[in-house]
Amino acid sequence: MPTPAAGRRRVSPGLVGRYLILILMAVLLAGPLIWQLSLSLKGAGDDLYARPPELIPGHPTLANFATVLDRIPVPHYLVNSLMVAAMAVAGNVVGATCAGYALGKLRFRGRGVAAGIFVAALLVPAETVLISQFLLVRGAGLANTLLGVVLPTIVAALNVLLMRNAFANLPAEFDEAAVIDGANAWQRFIRVSVPQVKGVITVVAIFAFVGSWNDFLWPLIVLSDEANYTLTVGLNRLRGTFYDDPRLIAAGTIIALVPIVTFFAMLQRYFFRGLEAGGMKG
Known part of the structure; x- marks a missing residue:
């Protein structure tokens, strides 16, 4: 007759x-977001500096979001950010x-050097080239324009390397069969290779959107007219010289986060399906 201890798993x-690590990562990654959401919903009667912190608002309200919309032209800044993000994507x-x-499939002289340049570009901190980028943008007459904001990141080195690895991992038989059928380089690219890497293209789109949407320092340097401000720069107007309301800043952060979550929610299905299909075909 089995003992109770023997029946236990x-x-x-x-x-x-593993579960402890997952819980720790969830707290570290989702904790600040949950706290910002809680802070944005707290009313005037809630103690923001209570010990321990009160995660659930005692007097929840949406007045903070309404105040943000009254203080700054959020819809106008939102349109500017969407235009920048659309150009970046x-x-x-x-x-x-x-x-x-070109780097993954075509054979040409200097291909290795070109790939090395993209790798080197990843090693250079973005802050070290801000001055040179600004001088180039100003020299081109694009200062204080949305095109000037998106120009330095319109083709990111990381995204090029992601696509290069995706194309390089495709079986060579696909291209060889297309060559036998008489397809040129553009036909092989559009009809054969691109359909195999849709998942990676979705990753590139997500990276480009999130990177351009969250960028703050570069738009702050390039833009001088408030009418051209992106949302991240415009939200900085919520900060006062002598007093900051953490509730309003948190509400503005949540507003800026909504488009990112929406964009990823729309693409995640294609993202995972594309990766799965690409892994099966590769």
């Missing part, structure tokens, strides 16, 4: 450790895909 220390999807295909 033994939990391995490794499984417990289009530029990276088209430019990085074309460059990645």
Whole structure:
């Protein structure tokens, strides 16, 4: 007759450790977002500096979001940010895909040097080239324009390398069969290779959108007219010289986060399906 101890399922220390790590990562990654959401919903009667912190608002209200919309022209800044993000996504999807295909599939002199330049570009901190970028943008007459904001990141080095690796991992038989059928380089690129890397293209689109949407320092340097401010720069107007309301700043942060969540929610299905299909075909 089995004893009660024998019927119990033994939990391995490794499984417990993995769950602890997952819980820790969830707290570190989702904790600040949950706190910002809680802060944005707190009313005037809530103590923001209570110990321990009060995660659930005692007097929840949406007045903070209404105050943000009254203080700054959020819809106008939102349109500016969407225009910048749309140009960044289009530029990276088209430019990085074309460059990645050239580096991954085509044979030409200097291909290794070109790939090395893109790798080196990842090692250079963005802050070290801000002055040179600004001088180039100003020299081109694009200072204080949305095009000037998006120009330095319209084709990111990381996205080019992602596409290069995606195309390089495709079986060579696809291209060889297309060559036998008489397809040229553009036909092989559009009809054969691109359909195989849709998942990576979705990753590039997400990276480009999030990077351009969250960028603050570069738009702050380039833009001088408030009418051209992006949302991240415009939200900085919520900060006062002598007093800041953390509730309003948190509400503005949540407003700026909504488009990112929406964009990822629309693409995640294609993202995972594309990666799965690409792994099966590769």
